[in-house]
Each structure stands twice: as C-alpha cells, then as structure tokens.
Amino acid sequence: MRSTSTKRSWRQIHDRPEERPQTKACDHPGCAHVGEYRAPKGRDQLDQYYWFCLDHVRAYNASWDFYKGMSPDEIEDEIRRSTTWQRPTWPLGTKTGNRRFNFGIHDPLGVFDDVAEDLEKARTRPPTPEELALAELELTGPVTIAEIKAAYKVLVKRHHPDANNGDKESEERFKRISQAYKLLMTALSA
Structure with a gap:
C-alpha cells in the first residue's frame, strides 16, 4: 500500500502558484x-x-x-x-519553375469521366471576337493602341490588293485585317 504522504493530487501538481521571475x-x-x-x-x-x-x-x-x-x-x-513578414511573394497564378500541379482524381473505373469531359470543355472555350481580331493582326494581348496601329499599318501595306496585283486571297485578308482593326479600336475606346 502507498503512503498518503508521497501521493500528490492533480491540484497540487498543476495549480501551483506562478513563480515570480x-x-x-x-x-x-x-x-x-x-x-x-x-x-x-x-x-x-x-x-x-x-x-x-x-x-x-x-x-x-x-x-x-x-x-x-x-x-x-x-x-x-x-x-x-x-507587409508579407519578410517572405517572398509572386503574382497569383504564375507558375514557379518547372513545377506543375495536377489536381485530378485517379479514376481507373471511369466514374468521373463526365466531370473530366465537362472540365475539358470549360478549359477549351471558344475565343472571343477580340482574341480573334488580335490573332488576325498577329498580336497577342495585352496590347496598346499604338501597337495595334503599328501592326495594322504593316499588314495593310503587305496585303493591299494594289501591292499584290489584285490577288483575291490578299484582298480577303486585307478585309479581315480592316475589320479586326475596327473591332479592336471600338473595343479599346469604349
């Protein structure tokens, strides 16, 4: 049998008064x-x-x-x-190094195939008219008005029907370039 004098209660151990420094x-x-x-x-x-x-x-x-x-x-x-506690930061959405993350689900039975198809459709949305117009002017966004005007001048000179002896292909390309230029200028001025 234990002696009661050596036995300490939980209160005696944990409720000690704080020792002053x-x-x-x-x-x-x-x-x-x-x-x-x-x-x-x-x-x-x-x-x-x-x-x-x-x-x-x-x-x-x-x-x-x-x-x-x-x-x-x-x-x-x-x-x-x-402001960031001396930690390095980078813009949201940029890829760092060669790391690529795949947050897909391993689905050997094909249970989530419909979900994967819907996600793939969402990723491959059709381009907007502005994106198509930029591609027609051989530009990639973001661009300034000056860059659009410069690209337009170069392409108009290259594909003008008078410079290509009335070539129908050049004439059609000239029309598409002019329409793309008008679309982008109205979009940027709005």
Missing part, C-alpha cells in the same frame, strides 16, 4: 529601480532586450527610431517586406 535592476546607468519593462537593443537585435523601469522605458521608446541610419529606399524596401 527574478527581479532585475533597471539597465539605465545610475538607476536603482526595478527593470520590469523590456525594450529591444536595436533593429538587428530584436530578440535581445534592455530592462528598464517605467520612466526609462518611456524615454527609450520616445527616442528610439527603428529606421535610423537607413536611406529612404531601404526604408521603403523594409516596409514592403514587412
């Missing part, structure tokens, strides 16, 4: 008060602290400048990096 003297020279408040030693030592009394921590905080000694460009970089 050792009191430190204020780190300000010549101060005899207790240093209860911590303050970082510097921008590059944020995990090391001075311990000050209330009066001296207020004075330290009033005079401390995190960005002291940094140029405006360095300050701007630090602020931008701080």
Whole structure:
C-alpha cells in the first residue's frame, strides 16, 4: 500500500502558484529601480532586450527610431517586406519553375469521366471576337493602341490588293485585317 504522504493530487501538481521571475535592476546607468519593462537593443537585435523601469522605458521608446541610419529606399524596401513578414511573394497564378500541379482524381473505373469531359470543355472555350481580331493582326494581348496601329499599318501595306496585283486571297485578308482593326479600336475606346 502507498503512503498518503508521497501521493500528490492533480491540484497540487498543476495549480501551483506562478513563480515570480527574478527581479532585475533597471539597465539605465545610475538607476536603482526595478527593470520590469523590456525594450529591444536595436533593429538587428530584436530578440535581445534592455530592462528598464517605467520612466526609462518611456524615454527609450520616445527616442528610439527603428529606421535610423537607413536611406529612404531601404526604408521603403523594409516596409514592403514587412507587409508579407519578410517572405517572398509572386503574382497569383504564375507558375514557379518547372513545377506543375495536377489536381485530378485517379479514376481507373471511369466514374468521373463526365466531370473530366465537362472540365475539358470549360478549359477549351471558344475565343472571343477580340482574341480573334488580335490573332488576325498577329498580336497577342495585352496590347496598346499604338501597337495595334503599328501592326495594322504593316499588314495593310503587305496585303493591299494594289501591292499584290489584285490577288483575291490578299484582298480577303486585307478585309479581315480592316475589320479586326475596327473591332479592336471600338473595343479599346469604349
């Protein structure tokens, strides 16, 4: 049988009063008060602290400048990096490196074939009229009005019927180029 003197209850083990930390003297020279408040030693030592009394921590905080000694460009970089906790970022949807992710389901019995076909149809949507017009002008988006005008001038000169001795194929291409140009200019001016 166990003796009751060595047996401790759960309350005795877990409900101990908090042990008070050792009191430190204020780190300000010549101060005899207790240093209860911590303050970082510097921008590059944020995990090391001075311990000050209330009066001296207020004075330290009033005079401390995190960005002291940094140029405006360095300050701007630090602020931008701080918004993401100094982690690298990249635009949403871009592929990084050669990694490609396939979130498909392994379906050896073909249970989800209809779903896969619907997804494939959704991925292969028909091009918009603007996309077709860009392709007709041999451009890829996004483009500016100046780029559209420059491509139009080059293609009109190349496919104009007078420059091709009345060739029907060139004439048809000339008409398509003109229609594509008009469509893009109205779309961009709207």
